[in-house]
Amino acid sequence: RRRRRLATTRGPGRTADGHPVALYGNIGSAEDVDGELEGVGLFRTELLYLHRTDPPGRDEQVAAYAEVFAALPGRRVIVRTLDAGADKPLPFLAAGEEPNPALGVRGLRLARRRADVLHLQLEAIAQAARDTAAEVWVMAPMVATVAEAAWFVAACRDAGLPTAGAMVEVPAAALRARSLLSVVDFLSIGTNDLSQYTFAADRQCGDLADLLDPAQPALLELISGCAAAGMAAGKPVGVCGEAAADPRIAPVLVGLGVTSLSMAPRAVPEVREALAAHTLADCRQLAAEALSAAGTAPLTVP
Ligand code: PEP
Ligand code: MG
Numbered sequence: 001r002r003r004r005r006l007a008t009t010r011g012p013g014r015t016a017d018g019h020p021v022a023l024y025g026n027i028g029s030a031e032d033v034d035g036e037l038e039g040v041g042l043f044r045t046e047l048l049y050l051h052r053t054d055p056p057g058r059d060e061q062v063a064a065y066a067e068v069f070a071a072l073p074g075r076r077v078i079v080r081t082l083d084a085g086a087d088k089p090l091p092f093l094a095a096g097e098e099p100n101p102a103l104g105v106r107g108l109r110l111a112r113r114r115a116d117v118l119h120l121q122l123e124a125i126a127q128a129a130r131d132t133a134a135e136v137w138v139m140a141p142m143v144a145t146v147a148e149a150a151w152f153v154a155a156c157r158d159a160g161l162p163t164a165g166a167m168v169e170v171p172a173a174a175l176r177a178r179s180l181l182s183v184v185d186f187l188s189i190g191t192n193d194l195s196q197y198t199f200a201a202d203r204q205c206g207d208l209a210d211l212l213d214p215a216q217p218a219l220l221e222l223i224s225g226c227a228a229a230g231m232a233a234g235k236p237v238g239v240c241g242e243a244a245a246d247p248r249i250a251p252v253l254v255g256l257g258v259t260s261l262s263m264a265p266r267a268v269p270e271v272r273e274a275l276a277a278h279t280l281a282d283c284r285q286l287a288a289e290a291l292s293a294a295g296t297a298p299l300t301v302p
Pocket of ligand 2: 193
């Protein structure tokens with residue numbers, strides 16, 4: 001018992017029978033980096049842009065990215081380009097008054113309208129990446145169509161960033177995972193937003209927690225389709241939303257075929273334990289059961 005604990009408190013993620021599943025951290029700055037991390041699956045870059053009236057300049061950005069990369073030599077760092085709008089409003093990038101900001105000009109939609117801001121960010125990431133031993137990948141938030149993803153990938157390649165992916169946060173993107181993978185190098189499923197948009201349930205509305213539960217079979221079915229498309233294309237498909245941090249759901253996600261799980265660094269040990277307690281066959285069995293569940297029971301109205 002003691003030995004198993006020791007064996008699972010560090011090191012790469014794997015199932016009881018040795019199937020590797022990368023366990024990455026979600027970070028917002030170098031302060032969040034834990035030296036034990038296998039890598040970073042989601043570097044949220046919004047922090048750099050918050051509480052200011054102008055976008056950060058090139059040098060400031062290069063320094064912030066370089067600090068994170070330097071803390072993770074030899075490891076993968078997936079940088080998400082600016083995800084402004086909706087629950088992450090930025091005064092200098094306001095899309096104007098919107099009746100439904102979550103359904104408005106946010107994420108990559110805003111980046112397409114303010115390509116100057118995106119291009120500067122990609123150039124700064126590329127510059128920081130040139131002088132580092134980290135393996136730097138980039139991905140776009142709130143991708144809805146293959147054309148949007150292709151536009152982003154072209155911008156990344158132009159900036160000298162060879163590995164570019166799309167977040168799957170919108171059901172339309174999940175439904176088109178196979179086509180998306182013909183233009184991007186990897187997918188990363190953001191279950192916080194994917195739940196919100198799949199269930200038409202505001203992610204900030206605590207009263208709808210039952211619909212936002214990552215065990216919901218409709219969410220798992222979308223993830224399953226993405227993972228299957230990834231396996232067919234031979235490209236990585238990870239999960240970087242809160243679902244990945246849930247030790248009850250992590251084995252299910254592995255059973256569906258996702259190749260990495262990215263979460264708050266403090267959640268990694270428990271998820272590593274959960275995977276080490278199941279074989280890949282167990283995970284597949286749990287996934288099949290979860291997919292055939294009925295979802296939330298009806299509410300009893302008093
Ligand atoms: C997500 O939507 O699941 C996600 C990881 O991105 P964020 O929580 O930053 O919107
Ligand atoms: Mg999101």
